[in-house]
Every structure is written in C-alpha cells, then in structure tokens.
Amino acid sequence: MAYQWNWYIFLQxxxxxxxxxxxxxxxxxxxxxxxxxxxxxxxxxxxxxxVMRTIPNRAVSFLAELYVEIFRNIPLIVxxxxxxxxxPKLMPQxxxxxxxxxxxxxxxxxxxxxxxxxxxxxxxxxxxxxGVDVISSGLKxxxxxxxxxxxxxxxxxxxxxTYRTILPPMxxxxxxxxxxxxxxxTIGVIDLFTRARQLNEYTAHGYESFIxxxxxxxxxxxxxxxxxxxxxxxxxxxxxxxxx
Amino acid sequence: MLGLxxxxxxxxxxxxxxxxxxxxxxVAGVALAVGLIWGTVLALLxxxxxxxxxxxxxxxxxxxxxxxxxxxxxCFYLIVPQLLNSLFSNAQKMDTRLMSALVGxxxxxxxxxxxxxxxxxxxxxxxxxxxxxxxxxxxxxxxQNIVLPQAFRNMLPxxxxxxxxxxxxxxxxxxxxxxxxxxxAEGIGERDGRIEEMMCIAGLVYxxxxxxxxxxxxxxxxxxxxxxx
Numbered sequence: 001m002a003y004q005w006n007w008y009i010f011l012q013x014x015x016x017x018x019x020x021x022x023x024x025x026x027x028x029x030x031x032x033x034x035x036x037x038x039x040x041x042x043x044x045x046x047x048x049x050x051v052m053r054t055i056p057n058r059a060v061s062f063l064a065e066l067y068v069e070i071f072r073n074i075p076l077i078v079x080x081x082x083x084x085x086x087x088p089k090l091m092p093q094x095x096x097x098x099x100x101x102x103x104x105x106x107x108x109x110x111x112x113x114x115x116x117x118x119x120x121x122x123x124x125x126x127x128x129x130x131g132v133d134v135i136s137s138g139l140k141x142x143x144x145x146x147x148x149x150x151x152x153x154x155x156x157x158x159x160x161x162t163y164r165t166i167l168p169p170m171x172x173x174x175x176x177x178x179x180x181x182x183x184x185x186t187i188g189v190i191d192l193f194t195r196a197r198q199l200n201e202y203t204a205h206g207y208e209s210f211i212x213x214x215x216x217x218x219x220x221x222x223x224x225x226x227x228x229x230x231x232x233x234x235x236x237x238x239x240x241x242x243x244x
Numbered sequence: 245m246l247g248l249x250x251x252x253x254x255x256x257x258x259x260x261x262x263x264x265x266x267x268x269x270x271v272a273g274v275a276l277a278v279g280l281i282w283g284t285v286l287a288l289l290x291x292x293x294x295x296x297x298x299x300x301x302x303x304x305x306x307x308x309x310x311x312x313x314x315x316x317x318x319c320f321y322l323i324v325p326q327l328l329n330s331l332f333s334n335a336q337k338m339d340t341r342l343m344s345a346l347v348g349x350x351x352x353x354x355x356x357x358x359x360x361x362x363x364x365x366x367x368x369x370x371x372x373x374x375x376x377x378x379x380x381x382x383x384x385x386x387x388q389n390i391v392l393p394q395a396f397r398n399m400l401p402x403x404x405x406x407x408x409x410x411x412x413x414x415x416x417x418x419x420x421x422x423x424x425x426x427x428x429a430e431g432i433g434e435r436d437g438r439i440e441e442m443m444c445i446a447g448l449v450y451x452x453x454x455x456x457x458x459x460x461x462x463x464x465x466x467x468x469x470x471x472x473x
Contacts, residue, residue: 003330073454074447075412078426082447086440175310182312186418193314206323214311214319221310 009205010212020199027195028216034113034191035178035220041117042177046124050162051154053125054132064125071122076115077183083115084108084187105190112184120177127169131162164237171228178220192216248441257432264428265449268414271345271424275414276407278350283357284392290362301358308355314419320348321420341422353410360402364395401465408457412450425449 010021018026052064071079088096088111099107135158143153163170182193192213199209289301308316321344368391376386396403415426423431426446433442 069455069458070451073408073412073451073458075415075426075450077415077418078443078447078450081430081439081443086443089440179310179312182314183416185314193312193318196315196318200322206326210315210319210323214315217311217315 003207005208006205007208009203009208012203014202020203023195023199024192024212024216027190027192027213028220030109030190031178031181031192031216032220034109034116034181034184034189035174037113038117038120038181039174039177041114042120042124042173045118045121047128047159049121049125050128050132051159053129055150055154068122068125071119072126076119076180077186079119080112080115080183080187083111087111104188108184108188112181112187112189116177116181116184119180120173123173124170127166127173128162130169131166132158134165135161161237164235167228167232167235171225171232174224174228175221178224179217248444249438250441252436252438252441260428260432261425261445264423264425267342267422268411268424268426271342271349271414271417271422272407272411274346275349275353275410279353279357279410280361280403282350282354284361286354286358287361287365288387290358291365305355305358308352309359313349313352313413314416316352317345317348317416317420320344320351341420345417345420345422349410349414353406356406357403360399360406361395363402364399365391367398368394397468400468401461404461404464405458408454408461411457412454415450 010024011019014020014023049064049067053061053068055061088099091099099110102110139157139161140153143157144150148156181189181191185191185194185197196209196213199213200206203209286301286305289297290305292298321340324344324347325340372390372394373386376390377383381389414424417424418427418430421427429442429446430439433439436442
C-alpha cells in the first residue's frame with residue numbers, strides 16, 4: 001500500500017485550542033529558550049573557569065581542571081538524570097517542596113537548563129583556555145609591566161582578544177547546545193524532540209512529523225550560524241581579514 | 245552517606261550492567277569501524293574534483309551535523325523499519341532495536357569522522373602527492389600508500405578523542421530503549437526505587453572509563469609530538 005502524504009495534518013486540531021502546528025512551534029520555543037538560558041550559564045561560568053585555568057595559581061587552576069574533567073567525562077544524559085533525581089534529594093527539604101510544587105514541565109525545564117549549562121561550561125572553559133594560551137606571552141607581560149593588575153590585564157587585554165579569536169569554535173558550541181537540548185526530553189521537558197515523538201504517535205504521519213521537526217532543527221542551526229557570522233564580522237580584529 | 249544506600253546491589257544487577265556495557269561497547273565499536281571507513285570515503289568525495297560528488301558529500305555531512313543524535317536514532321528506529329517493510333515484506337521479523345541503533349550511529353558518526361579525515365588528508369603536503377605521481381604510482385596507489393597512512397597518523401589523537409565522545413553518546417540509545425549500560429542502570433533504578441544510587445554508579449563508571457581513556461590519548465599525543473621533533 002502506498003503511503004498517503006498529507007501535509008495538512010499540521011492544521012488539524014490536536015486538542016481543544018491547539019493545532020499540531022502549535023505543538024511544533026511551542027516545542028521549538030522551548031528548545032530555543034532552554035538553549036539560550038543554558039548558553040548564558042555556560043558562557044559566564046565557562047569564561048570564569050577558563051580564566052581560572054590560565055592564571056598563575058596552582059590551586060585555582062587545579063579546581064577548574066577538576067571541574068572540566070568531571071563534566072566532560074560523564075555523558076550528558078547521565079548528568080541530566082543526576083540533576084533531576086539526585087541533586088534535589090541532597091538539597092534541604094524546603095527547596096525540594098518548592099521545586100516539586102512547580103508544574104512538572106517547569107521542574108524538569110529548570111533542572112535540565114542548569115544541567116545543560118554546567119555541561120557546556122566545561123567545553124566553553126576549554127575554548128577560553130585555548131584562546132588565552134595562543135595569545136603571545138609578550139602581550140601578557142607587557143600589560144603587567146604597564147602596571148595593570150592580573151584582573152585588569154584579563155579585563156582589558158587578554159579576554160577581549162580571546163573572545164574574538166575563539167568565535168568560530170564558540171559558534172559550534174552554540175550549535176551543539178541546541179542539539180544537546182534534545183536530551184532534556186528524557187527527563188520530561190516538552191521540547192522539539194518530545195514533540196516529534198508526540199506528533200508521530202498522535203497523527204500517525206511519521207514522515208511528515210519527522211521531516212517537520214528536522215526542518216525546525218535546521219532552521220535553528222541556520223539562524224545561529226547567520227547570527228554568529230554577523231557577530232564575527234562586527235567583532236573581527238583589525239588586520240586579520242582574510243586570515244583563516 | 246548522603247541518604248544513599250547501596251545494599252540493594254546484588255549479582256543479578258551486576259551481570260545486567262556488564263551485559264549493558266557489552267552492548268554499549270558493541271554499538272561504539274561498530275560505529276567506529278563503519279564511521280572510519282565511510283567517513284574516509286566521504287572525505288575523499290568532498291575533496292574530489294567532481295563538483296557533484298563534493299557537493300553531495302558536503303550535504304550529507306552538514307545534514308547529519310545539524311540534527312541531534314537522539315533525533316537520528318529515533319528516525320532510524322521508527323521510520324526506517326517502516327520504509328524497509330514497504331520494500332521487503334519480512335523486515336518486521338528482525339530485531340530492529342539494536343540494528344537501528346547500529347545503523348543510525350554509524351551513519352551519524354561518519355559525518356564527524358569525515359570532517360576529521362578531511363583535515364587529516366589536507367594536512368599531508370601536496371608535494372608528497374606530486375612526488376608519488378612522479379615515481380610512477382597511480383592515484384589510487386598514492387592515496388593508499390602515501391596520503392591515507394599519514395592522514396591517519398596525524399589525526400590519531402583526534403580520532404581517539406572522538407571515540408571517547410562516541411562512547412559517551414552511546415548512552416543516547418536510551419531514547420529507543422535499547423538496553424545499553426545507561427539504560428540498564430536506569431531501568432534497575434526505576435524498578436528498585438533506587439534511581440539516585442544507580443545514577444551515581446553509572447556516572448562514576450563513565451567518569452572512570454572516559455577519564456582513563458582521555459589521559460591515555462593525551463600521553464599518546466605527547467609521544468607522537470616528541471617523535472615529530
């Protein structure tokens with residue numbers, strides 16, 4: 001029997017007020033929200049860890065290295081399960097009462113966002129460290145000999161250069177944060193990936209559902225790439241045009 | 245300790261976990277083998293002078309790199325068997341879970357391996373190819389005896405690092421409920437109401453394996469750099 005293609009399936013009502021298209025869009029919105037929030041966490045914490053790994057203090061850089069090794073060597077799905085099941089158990093009773101009084105989808109959204117952010121922070125840290133490492137030591141020494149403190153030399157000299165040189169790898173980290181967010185569906189976040197399963201089950205039109213969801217992921221990816229190429233053009237270090 | 249108790253562990257759980265780890269390793273192994281070969285072919289196509297082949301290879305790689313692995317696995321689990329079923333009538337009888345995980349993983353990881361191999365092939369200086377051709381070797385012989393061995397050696401640390409990532413990613417077969425190490429651990433945790441403890445164990449096992457493996461790769465990379473100097 002030949003397969004009956006029916007793209008109008010998305011316009012049919014899925015519940016009292018939503019159509020299947022609304023499901024798809026709300027899933028995309030959740031994926032975008034989670035990716036963006038987690039990116040904020042990852043960027044801030046990752047930068048801090050990256051700085052910690054490069055300053056001349058053994059203890060501090062060891063701490064940052066420990067963080068990176070732990071968060072890089074445990075699969076994301078295990079980490080998310082830990083954030084969802086294990087961490088609330090170790091928290092005080094009041095916190096647990098508050099967390100589980102939230103709607104179930106929000107509880108998992110918050111825990112997954114934190115988990116995803118902290119996981120990506122380890123990877124951002126490595127990028128920042130690599131960026132600081134490639135800056136010639138002359139620049140570091142020059143800034144210190146001009147009387148800047150270590151803190152100031154990072155703020156005014158090292159980090160501004162680092163961020164601009166590591167933009168391409170940061171773009172790919174950003175792309176993977178949106179892809180990785182699909183794993184959050186395993187702890188109950190209703191994101192694009194969950195919607196793919198639901199659409200497949202409810203509409204019984206697997207091909208259309210999966211093609212639509214894959215298209216959504218491609219749109220997100222393309223959006224991030226276009227955005228980052230604009231950022232890259234705006235922030236390009238003068239004198240490095242044409243260098244790859 | 246911390247309200248966690250590990251007394252419920254017994255031999256049955258242990259053997260289930262070992263069996264799960266075996267499945268994880270099997271998926272990772274097959275994905276590595278197919279990924280390396282198919283990835284190398286994709287990289288060669290990408291670098292070939294035929295515009296169409298190079299375009300198709302780029303399309304394949306970029307497509308797989310822009311969708312999540314979980315999505316690929318689910319597609320191969322739910323959609324591809326349907327498709328096969330409409331082509332061959334007896335496809336439904338096969339155990340699709342492991343098969344679809346293996347195929348999905350292999351095709352997905354090939355995209356990543358192809359990017360590494362492309363960088364590796366490009367890292368071999370063009371002079372080597374010209375020298376090989378000048379000595380009378382055919383293009384295929386140059387590729388087989390000169391370019392690819394050097395590309396593999398240059399990229400060995402990266403290929404191994406990708407293998408560690410791949411091993412961690414095998415835990416994603418959870419979405420199609422194939423009983424790998426993680427899925428077994430999670431299932432046992434759900435059954436016994438010991439999900440927290442089982443997640444601790446799973447995390448620890450992955451941490452130890454991947455940490456040890458990444459240190460080995462670091463050592464190897466350091467050694468090969470010494471040799472190069």
